[in-house]
Every structure is written in C-alpha cells, then in structure tokens.
Amino acid sequence: MGMTMIEKILAAHTDQTELQAGDIVNARVDMVLGNDITTPVAIKEFNKIGVETVFDKDRVVIVPDHFSPSKDIKAAEQIKFIREFARQHELSNFFEIGQMGIEHVLLPEKGLALPGEIIIGADSHTCTYGALGALGTGVGSTDMAAAMATGKAWFKVPPTIKIVYTGELQPWVSGKDLILYTIGKIGVDGALYKAMEFTGEAISNLSMDGRMTMSNMAIEAGGKAGLIAADQKTEDYLKGRAVRDYTIYNADSDAVYEEVIEIDVSQIEPQVAFPSLPENTKGISQAGEVKLDQSVIGSCTNGRIEDLRVAAKILEGKKVHSDLRCLIFPGTQAIYKQAMAEGLMDIFIDAGAAVSTPTCGPCLGGHMGILAKGEKAVSTTNRNFVGRMGSTESEVYLASPAVAAASAIKGYLVAPEEVVK
C-alpha cells in the first residue's frame, strides 16, 4: 500500500518498512530543539533521568529567543540556566544573543533542518520545517528532555489531509494569505491529530520563504505537521547550508489520504484573521473600518527577507500613520544584515517604524510591543487569542506583511493596492 510523506519519514526513522495511520512508534529524531521558556523545564526533567549527557551534542539546538535579550531578572535567570547547561554539555548549537535569531527562521537558515528528517521542538511552531520536506513537530519540555537523553520520541502516525492549491496568485497575495484562508476553511481543529500535505502548482511556484510561512501555521489548524515535498527550490536553498546529507521522501501516488481538498488560489484576496481565533478569516475587502494602534511585522511566521522586502516596497517614501506604532522584527542577524545591505532599514526608519533585534517578544505578549486595554494591532504573527499580545481587552488581527505595512500607513486595516497603485 502506498504511503504518505509522514508515514515514509517516520518509517525511515524506525526499523519498520511500512507504517500506516494509527500505528504508534518510538522513532529516532535528527534534531531536538528548545527555547528559553521551554528548555529550563526540559533540563530539570532531563536531570531526573540520570544519564551523563545528551545523546548527541551536535543534535540539540537551544535558542534563547522568547524573552531575550532578557526582559527582566527572572528571564535572565532562565537564560543563564540554559546557557550553563549548553556549556556543561558542550552543545555545538546554542545560539547566544548576537548569533541568535527567531528559532524557526534560524534553523533552516543554518541548514540544521533538512528534508526527510525528524525535528522535534519544544515550541509549537516547529512544524515550520515541513516546508523543507522534514517532519518538524512541536512537543513539550518533557518530550524534549526524553529525546535529549535517548535520541528518540514516541509518535502516533497521523492520517493526512492533502490540500492541492491550483491557479495563480493575485497581486499582493502570499503564503500567509493561503494558510489563513486554509485555516478559515477547515477551522482551528480541522487538522487535529492529523498531518497536512500542501501540494499543487501554487505551492511549486511559492518561494521557500512563503512555504515556511504556510507550514509554520499548520499548528493553527491543529496539525501535527504541514509538509511540502522538497523540490529543486528546496535543494537550491540548502546548497551551502545543509550541515548533513539528507534524503528526500515523496508521497506515493497511491498513498491513502483521509481527505483531499482543492483550493483555487486565483480566487483568494489578502486575508485577515479577526480576533480571537486564526479561523476567523475574511478577505481584506470585507474587513470594514478597523482603526489600529500598532502594526507588527516579523516573527517566525513572517520575519524572513522576502517579508521585509514586501513591507519596504509598500513603506518606501511614505510615513507610518501618526496614531500608530509600526514595529519590525527581522528573523535573524543574517536577515537583518541583508535588509541593511538592500537599503530596507533606511526605508523603515525613514517611514517612522521601529526596528528591533530578532526576538519573539511581542508575538506572545512577552515584551517589546505589549498592547494596552482597548488597543488593536495588525500583526504578521500567528495567533490572535484573547490577551495574546497584552491586555485581555486588546485585539490582534493576523495578516500578511503587505497588509500590515499598508495598514501602518493608513492607520486602519486596508488592502495593499490602496496604498501602492
């Protein structure tokens, strides 16, 4: 019987040749990831196991990106704790402030997440690596601890929903709009306990940055993974980055899917997810007048160079509205530098936007852009839950960098073409 991508990847990491949905396996993992919030708990659990050190010092990645640069004393203590653990176990992939980036932008950039691999991360957006043809999936701290000790993790093989994207994208429509539209269609639990495969010509035509935005938000539909088959674009992206050899796994033509959904992307306009669930999507033309206090551009969802280029194209020669703050968060130091070299930083600063060192800060209401009671933000991040970015009486509207940049200029939710003719 044919196998899906996730069945093949999981089988390749066990001693079994064939797997099907519902099987439970204890699989080898290629990479174990944690951040400054989840790793402290993982270390405490790891120390209870009683092994001397981690299973492989090159395959544990720790990225202090959430409350860093340290937002307060407690956050500093947590980062100090994980830094000392990384030193004690001589981990080769601890990324100190200055080298650090937002984890799910950083790992692909460093070639640490590769096609056919299993990467578990104590961070729900580990599903980003699906864009590289890898099984990236979020777990908790105890799973991270167990995998650091044993190099293995337990998985229930999930059924897969295949989503076929056909047609050509309209102007200003991006991977973010496709995934928001998809979540709006299937709901925040539409892929619960399931994997998704994103396929079709619109995915083939999408850049690696756009693909990573899509896979990143698979979790917002409840998904275990959002997989995209590796192709020439993937291989070109990985040239000079990949730290190891890798194997590409494609789904069999007779693979068994739980469901196949077709989406004609030419019918999709820029999307906005209204508070307080990512499934509350509308086309921008249906948004009505939503006055905004803040526009956030960046994060593990949309902090890549293509995202900054789109924002700069819209902000060039214009000013951020005087009633609004525009905050820009490049995903990594390399992206920051690239944006400087391309003159994007000049455009942002001249427009009156604030640019930050890479951090997850505002996305989860950590620091660097918290919302007060009654405030509203458009954000290129991934969640618009109650209180996600600050006060429980604030609101977050999820959108693409193009919509966030255009709305920053107008001061309310607006379509990009209303700003750039």
Next chain:
Amino acid sequence: MILQGKVFKYGDNVDTDVIIPARYLNSSEPANLAAHCMEDLDQDFASQVEKGDIIVGGKNFGSGSSREHAPLAIKYAGVACVVAESFARIFYRNSINIGLPILECPAAVQATQAGDKLEVNLDQGTVKNLRTGETFEAAPFPEFMQEIIADGGLIEHIKKELV
C-alpha cells in the same frame, strides 16, 4: 483510581495562552503557575479551585503553544483531571508525559454543568455525573500510553527502559 471533584466548565478552544499567560512564563515554579492558572479566561479560578476539582472543556482544549507550563499549572492548581470533547495534540501528549489525567468524552461534557460533581474512574475510563446519575464512557488510551500513565509519566517510563 477513582476521582471525585467539583466541575469548572469552559467552552471550545481553551488555548494555552489563557491557561497560563506568557507574561508568567519567566518562571516555572509551581506556586507561580498555580497562582495564575486560567487567569485570562476566569479570574476567579485560582482562588476558587480546590484540590481534586475537575476541569471540563469543549473541543480542542489546550490549543496553541507547546508550553508544558499549561498542564503543569492545572496540575499544580490541584485539578485532578481534565475532561474535554477533544484535546489539542501537544497538550494531550504533555498531559500524559507529566501525569495529568485527561479524558476525551464528548457526551459527558455535553451533559455537565459548572458546579456539578463528577466521579471519574480512570481505570475503566468512565465519567459519572453525580447530579444526574448518568455514566459516560471515555475513549480508551492506546496501550503504549497506558504504560506511560502507569509508570507515572514519560521520565519514569524512560528510566525504566534505560535500566
């Protein structure tokens, strides 16, 4: 094991951000997590919850972030068990891994009101509403997960395997 407790009832998509807001994640100390458990959904929860109480939720309970602090906060607050129509997958595995009893039982959720008393039999996977006398059967855990639960969580399970 048989649990009896008073019900705190919530709706669908209770996310980990409201279970334990990110602003409190600069510490994983039990007292910190328990004090702010459910704060952004139900400000009275932390002061009203008593040891052995039961949370009943709708669909997709524990959605969002992977933060294990969420099931830990519920456990540290003294909650004995969470019964929901369905759980988000990371919350589900986190709960099993840390030894927080959870049960998927849509029928029991629909027939339960805030303040009811439930009796949960974890061995048989049954939920009895003591107000109405009705008993419901939850979906059983796969054998592998039952082993982790029986061992008291993933770390104890792994330790046994490593010996």
